[in-house]
Amino acid sequence: MPELPEVEVVRRGLERWVDGRTVGEVEVLHPRAVRRHPAGGADFAARLTGHRLGTARRRGKYLWIPLADSGFSVLGHLGMSGQLLVQPENAPDEKHLRIRVRFDDALGTELRFVDQRTFGGLSLHDNTPDGLPDVIAHIARDPLDPEFDDAAFQAALRLRRTTVKRALLDQSLISGVGNIYADEALWRARLHYERPTASLTRPRSAELLGHVRDVMNAALAAGGTSFDSLYVNVNGESGYFDRSLDAYGREDEPCRRCGTPMRRRPWMNRSSYFCPRCQRPPRAAAPVGVRA
DNA sequence: CCTGGGACCTGACCGC
DNA sequence: TGCGGTCAGGTCCCAG
Structure with a gap:
């Protein structure tokens, strides 16, 4: 459902609440939520664990978080009903919780991907030389991008x-x-x-x-x-x-x-x-x- | 190449 | 109460 303004609001939230944090543990609770990660949920979790998150970026409706210590990014799309929530670790699981990311720190919050219709998802991709996840190279710049032509x-x-x-x-x-x-x-x-x-x-x-x-x-x-x-x-x-x-x-x-x-x-x-x-x-x- | 149509999902709501 | 149809903010894939 979300379009550019809604996705940008989410990006700003990620910038504020997860920037610089190190991933402690990842749980993939629904396979469709990682269907754009061809190697599957176990690989997604294993490859993400232990990395430090950089500053969230956005192009159009796509969001990604470059890993501060590697040449790849966590790419996200909310599809029609996806949400990225920063929740207290002890908050009850949402009905449509699909992916949980715990952090290796004492802040007491975790990142959750919740998605009723499962059109959205998270995946890991190498970055192109200009810092874009390779699979979204075909996405045009958006009208709020200063370099939009x-x-x-x-x-x-x-x-x-x-x-x-x-x-x-x-x-x-x-x-x-x-x-x-x-x-x-x-x-x-x-x-x-x-x-x-x-x-x-x-x-x-x-x-x-x-x-x-x-x-x-x-x-x-x-x-x-x-x-x-x-x-x-x-x-x-x-x-x-x-x-x-x-x-x-x-x-x-x-x-x-x-x-x-x-x-x-x-x-x-x-x-x-x-x-x-x-x-x-x-x-x-x-x-x-x-x-x- | 480009364009248009359908597939992919779950849930809410409406009329019968 | 149940059932079938419609609708929902997106993207990808394939036929023509």
Whole structure:
């Protein structure tokens, strides 16, 4: 479930609570939680034990902790329902506790990976020369990365033969955007989710990118978006940006700009929320790829 | 190559 | 009360 702002909130929690600590013992309680670690749970636990954790980093929705004394990292993805929690050692196990990391110190807390739907997980990977776990080399920089290349993104967008929301969710083009913030940015930009990317002018795509950044920064300032206790920071607390959403989840409620009831449309096994007046569907165009 | 559709999971909720 | 259908914030893999 979590998108970039929620993952960043978690990263900051890790930076504060586990930075510099040495791993004492690792328990893998569900094999799916380490399915991206091909050598399996026992290998994951053995290779992680004894290492000192460095400062947590993030690209898009991926998080990783470089090991301070080695050339590899613990990579994490929260999937749809994953949580990384720093809990007192004596706190009862969560129902969906999948991995426990104890530390070799006297602070009395441990790191827990909890995940109801098991789409997320942890794994160990060698770092590339630029300090990125090798398996996420294909993930694009995210829009809050100072080195994100706006011009390259806009150019790539125009070359795609797809629709704008699909492009926003394509993590190899721009990372960190998920279903909520895609709908929010499109609403702010007054763009329908099915607008062909090739029809976006440079000013339009620049404006859209600006809205993506604005909505993510605003969500970050509110501690992220959360509708229930499924998404929380490392201390188990929810963010409150859900109160500021303009599009996502607002079916039949009035558009905050024009008052027209918002609509929900099934879209790629999920939903798209939009204002039918502010975000007009694209006119049926000539089939893409047809030449005169 | 690129694009779109389905698979992978558990649980909550709704109507019958 | 139970049952079946739908929905949920993501990513990967494969067919075309």
